[in-house]
Amino acid sequence: MSNLDAAQLTADLIRCPSVTPEEGGALVLLGDLLTEAGFEVSRADRAEVSNLVARWGQKGHAKTFGFNGHTDVVPIGDANAWSVDPFGADIKDGILYGRGATDMKSGVAAFVAAAVDLVKDTPPDGAILITVTGDEEGPALHGTTAILDHMAQEGEQMSVCLVGEPTCPNEMGDMIKIGRRGSLTAWFTYRGIQGHSAYPHRAKNPLPAMAKLMDLMASHELDQGTDHFDASTVAVVTMDTGNPATNVIPAECRSTVNIRFNDAHSGESVTEWMQGLVNQVIDETGVLIEMAVKVSGESFITPPGDLSDLVARAVTAETGRVPELSTTGGTSDARFIKSHCPVVEFGLVGKTMHQVDECVPVAQIHQLKAIYARILSDYFAA
Known part of the structure; x- marks a missing residue:
């Protein structure tokens, strides 16, 4: 049985210094991994921004589950204020430290690991489309918008999409974003x-x-x-x-x-x-x-329904919590995807994102992968 270690993949991604708009090796790493797993990988680079699109399964399949995320990170700020190397991916007492640990290399690692395990162990009747940008933390002019333009040109279509941004304010599983102001x-x-x-x-x-x-x-x-x-x-x-x-x-x-x-x-x-x-x-x-x-x-909402129910059931099964459906917080790349297909967001607790000594519990990364894996399994079983 396949078991791609999402925490190790997070650490590998943290070691890629991908401060917007630098690719830093993160998308190359993901592209190689996904290609090896049988995904068809392409790049949707535009201007100085690097973007990745990876599909497993038939193009245009009526049951195509999409994941979206980013590997670019904000600057570290004062390096002397950090107690660890911001790109060292140190683990102390079960906590993984580094820029992007929370926002959102762990989310990308978790959904990539969940997808790779699924297609290797129980190939679904459908397709999985993974899109990762290097321009979410910056101007966002040539990131997910470039990916969507590339997909339109190539005839790629997601049926639904989950953005792996940190969404939980306090505890793992306490919030799903179904829209944004x-x-x-x-x-x-x-x-x-x-x-x-x-x-x-x-x-x-x-x-x-x-x-x-x-x-x-x-x-x-x-x-x-x-x-x-x-x-x-x-x-x-x-x-x-x-x-x-x-x-x-x-x-x-x-x-x-x-x-x-x-x-x-x-x-x-x-x-x-x-x-x-x-x-x-x-x-x-x-x-x-x-x-x-x-x-x-612009403001948008994916009305509560099949997609939010699918994600909520998986979250409750893995965490025991019933997530709140929320539209709070800032903007995310879901604002671009909402015109392509129904989209919701679910990810880690975001308390340390953009902070000095940004970090995430290793156990939380494994839990997030389990949630994404259950979402995929339930989606293709329906």
Whole structure:
């Protein structure tokens, strides 16, 4: 009986220094392993980003289970703050340390190991499609989007997809993500007239306009939540003047907001709301205000049903917990996959992701592999 060690594979991946957008050897390692296991492996590289697509079974099979994940990681920060080598994959007292241990080389290792064991031991009547990107932690312009473009060109189609991001806030098995809020960032530039602070009537101060606009946005309640989503939020993340002088009214200042919005809104509707407030403040103050907007992703949900039930049953069987179906948290690459097929997310406890001394219990990696293996077995048995 095959038994690919997911914890050892996680350690091998951690030793690949794949800080976005560097491939670091991680996808080469996975490609070789999957090829040996009988998967048809191809690359969907674009720009400076490396991406992998691996399929076992018939292309276009009506029963194709997809896994998605990433091997790129965030920078380590201050190397001296780490108690271990960030890319050393040290194990201490049953805990595996290293950048990407939680987010999300362990998730990738667990679903690859589960898939390899299944096709070697009990080849299913169907197909498995594994997609791994090197651009999830970065701009995400040439990662999973490039993979989906490649799949469209090659006639590859997932029936359903599970993204292996860390989803559990406290205990293994306590949460499945069935959607995500949308994310939007807006940058504002305010232009007035510089002058002496003793003669404010000779200047046009942009700072009160900035304060007014930011207060209007931050104090506004966009909604009180919807059936599957928490209330939308507006966060003022920076307000800058760059003015070191106390006797000068600056000519220009800037501010930025980040908005996480639920399915009561779209990126377009939120932008229209912001533009209305901008126009209001311009009329009231005479200060010119320019706005630039980037929508990182629209809100989406995979309604509770067959896919979430499949994952939840496996989680409960392996952990004894009934997972909450949630749409909380930030964005993930599921926002791209949702237009391709039904998608949910399930993975490890994410408490240490992006932190110094990022780590994961080795036992948790084995448990995650067991959950993924049960999901695959149950999916193809149905």
